Amino acid sequence: MAILIKPLIILCVCAGLSACGGGGNTTPSTVTPVTTPNTPVDTTPPVIVIAGDTTTITITQGNTFTPPTASATDNVDGTTTVSVTGMVGSAVGSYTLTYSARDNAGNTANTDVIVTVVAAPIVVNALPNELGIELDDWYLSIPSDEDGNGKSDSIKEIELATGYTHPEYFYTSADGGIVMRSPSRGFKTSTNTSYVRVELREMLRRGNTNIGSTQGVNANNWVFGHAPTSAQANAGGINGELNVTLAVNQVTTNGENYQIGRVIIGQIHANDDEPIRLYYRKLPNNSKGAIYFAHEPRTGNEVYVEMIGSRDNSTSNPADGIALDEKFSYTINASDALLTVTITREGKDDVVATYDMTGSQYEDPDQYMYFKVGVYHVNNSSDPSSDTGQFAQATFYEIRNSHDGYVFSE
Numbered sequence: 001m002a003i004l005i006k007p008l009i010i011l012c013v014c015a016g017l018s019a020c021g022g023g024g025n026t027t028p029s030t031v032t033p034v035t036t037p038n039t040p041v042d043t044t045p046p047v048i049v050i051a052g053d054t055t056t057i058t059i060t061q062g063n064t065f066t067p068p069t070a071s072a073t074d075n076v077d078g079t080t081t082v083s084v085t086g087m088v089g090s091a092v093g094s095y096t097l098t099y100s101a102r103d104n105a106g107n108t109a110n111t112d113v114i115v116t117v118v119a120a121p122i123v124v125n126a127l128p129n130e131l132g133i134e135l136d137d138w139y140l141s142i143p144s145d146e147d148g149n150g151k152s153d154s155i156k157e158i159e160l161a162t163g164y165t166h167p168e169y170f171y172t173s174a175d176g177g178i179v180m181r182s183p184s185r186g187f188k189t190s191t192n193t194s195y196v197r198v199e200l201r202e203m204l205r206r207g208n209t210n211i212g213s214t215q216g217v218n219a220n221n222w223v224f225g226h227a228p229t230s231a232q233a234n235a236g237g238i239n240g241e242l243n244v245t246l247a248v249n250q251v252t253t254n255g256e257n258y259q260i261g262r263v264i265i266g267q268i269h270a271n272d273d274e275p276i277r278l279y280y281r282k283l284p285n286n287s288k289g290a291i292y293f294a295h296e297p298r299t300g301n302e303v304y305v306e307m308i309g310s311r312d313n314s315t316s317n318p319a320d321g322i323a324l325d326e327k328f329s330y331t332i333n334a335s336d337a338l339l340t341v342t343i344t345r346e347g348k349d350d351v352v353a354t355y356d357m358t359g360s361q362y363e364d365p366d367q368y369m370y371f372k373v374g375v376y377h378v379n380n381s382s383d384p385s386s387d388t389g390q391f392a393q394a395t396f397y398e399i400r401n402s403h404d405g406y407v408f409s410e
Contacts, residue, residue, distance in 0.1 A: 042105035046074040048082060050099065050113060058116045061092055068113065072101035088115045127163040128170065128178045133399050134410060135161040136207065138200040138373075142169040143186025152187040152196070157207040169198045177247075177395035182263075182377040184252060184384050184391065199374030201269075202401060204236035206408065215271075221368035222403045224357075225336040231365045237403025239336065242266060242371045243410075245329040245398035248322070252390050253284040255382035257313045260284065263392040264376035266332055268339075270367050273298050275357060276332060276339055277376075280322070280394075281311055288321025291330075291343055293353070297360035298367075307343055307353050320348075327397070332371070337363070373399055 051069045059065050065088050072080040086097040097113040129135050140155040147153065155164050165171050173179045186196040205211040205220040214220050222237035232238050244266060251261040262281040267274055273296045282289030290309030296302045304311060309318025322328055322345070329344040337358045343351040361367070375392045382390040402409030 042076050042103065043107065044075050045107035045109040046072040046077075046080045046101040046103050048072045048099050048101050048109050048111045050111060055112065056114045056116070058118060059088075061090065061117050061120050065115065067097055070099045070111070072109065074101075074103040074107075076105065077103045088117065090117070092117050092119050126172055126176075127165055128172055129161050129163050131172065131176055131178060133178060133396070134408075135200075137202055137204065137401055137408065138399075139203050140164070140170060140374075141189050141197055141199050141201065142166060143182060143188070143196040143198065144169070145187040150187070152189050157203050157205070161207070173395045175395075177397045179249075179393065179395050180375045181250075181391060181393040182375045184255070184377060184379055184382040195376065195378050195380050197374060197376040199372055199376050200399070201372055202370040204370075204403075204406060204408075215368070217366065217368045221370050222406070223368060224334060224362055225404070226363040227367065228363075228365045231367075235368065237406035237409075240268070240332075240334050240369065240371065240401065240403045242268075242332045242373065243329065243398065243400040244331075244373055244396065245327060246394050246396045247325050247327045248280050248282075248289065248392075248394045249325055250391060250393040251280070251282050251289070251324070252379045252382040252392065254390065255379050259379040259381050260313075261289070262311075262378055263394070264378055265374070265394060266330060267372040267376070268332065268334060268369055269372055270298075270362055270369055275334070275360065275362055275369070276341070276355075278330060278332065278341065279311065279378075281309075282321075282324065283313075283315065286315070286317040286321070288318050288323050290315065290318050290321055291351070293341055293355075295339065295355050295357065295360070297357075298364075299361065303355070305341075305353050305355055307341065307351050329398070334369070371401055 049071050054068060067084060070082045072082045074080045080101045080103055082099055082101050084097055084099055088095045095115045099111045102108045136157055138160060139157050140160055141152050144153050169181055171179050180198040182196055182198040188196055203220060211219045217223060217231050217234050219236040221235060222240055223231045223235040225239045251263055261283050262279055264277050265280050266278040268276045275295060277294045279292050280289050290311060292304055292306040292311045294302050294304050309321045331342040333340040337356055339355040339357060341353050375394050377392040384390040400410035
């Protein structure tokens with residue numbers, strides 16, 4: 001108002017002077033004030049639009065990647081330039097691309113696009129014997145009966161080690177393992193067993209049939225270190241260790257309550273009994289499975305040792321359990337009368353359990369041992385026709401057996 005008031009005062013004075021000077025008939029002039037409107041302050045940043053509205057992208061390692069295009073519009077300036085910072089590397093992992101735009105008022109906008117590079121699936125055309133697992137030490141049982149003898153078929157060491165594969169029971173996985181898959185029903189290894197299996201049986205003779213019988217205390221089998229020295233001298237090895245890496249892919253979801261979801265993945269077998277059977281079990285309503293083992297003395301009752309979770313028929317989900325398709329490793333070590341089982345998983349502490357077999361009578365001079373690895377499917381009550389999941393399957397990535405005095409120990 002001060003700017004307007006001063007001119008008015010001056011005009012009035014002049015008008016008075018003019019009148020005094022003789023122009024008394026002049027009409028005084030009038031001035032109208034003018035107000036200039038304030039321009040609104042621009043505080044709105046541009047809007048960035050990523051092509052396809054995609055802010056998370058997954059690509060396979062080795063594939064060519066082209067960053068998505070983007071546009072930006074400002075409410076005052078219209079179309080605005082978009083710049084991109086960041087890079088996507090060739091290694092597996094997550095990368096961030098930042099898209100930025102700035103208007104003439106200095107307002108900025110940023111939008112991140114997360115690009116995840118995943119490993120390319122391994123396409124394996126190799127046969128099971130070409131995957132780095134030594135198969136000369138094993139023969140395989142599968143629940144078919146091609147020779148018509150009423151029992152499951154056995155694939156001997158030499159055939160197995162020179163490229164045997166079976167499209168349903170024993171084949172190579174896409175990620176470089178050996179798949180063993182067993183139905184609930186099929187031909188069995190003998191009339192003394194209730195369950196079918198796709199399982200490897202340790203054969204220290206390695207195809208040398210001159211050794212004679214596959215049974216007995218001889219070069220094909222091993223004994224515990226507390227067996228008599230005469231038995232140790234005749235055996236193919238003393239004591240033993242079995243190292244296996246695997247992932248259980250499928251277990252059953254129906255059948256008898258005590259059989260659902262269980263499978264034996266490793267054993268020490270003696271003449272008629274089993275010093276150890278290692279179990280994996282996952283119940284249908286649980287996302288993770290348990291690990292436990294059984295020790296069967298030659299006389300008396302079996303003893304069960306729980307390692308991860310519980311073997312109970314209605315157990316809750318084990319917090320530290322092992323999910324289907326999750327890789328893990330186990331070691332069975334037999335040293336004299338002591339059994340030691342170790343479960344190993346990446347990023348977790350080992351789980352270790354021991355059992356003293358003193359008194360189980362496996363040191364007797366006629367008792368011989370051999371390892372077994374695979375899918376011993378201890379559910380013969382599931383209904384395979386009810387759905388496609390009524391089978392047991394595991395993929396094996398490492399199998400190594402060793403014994404004192406055995407020259408082919410791994």
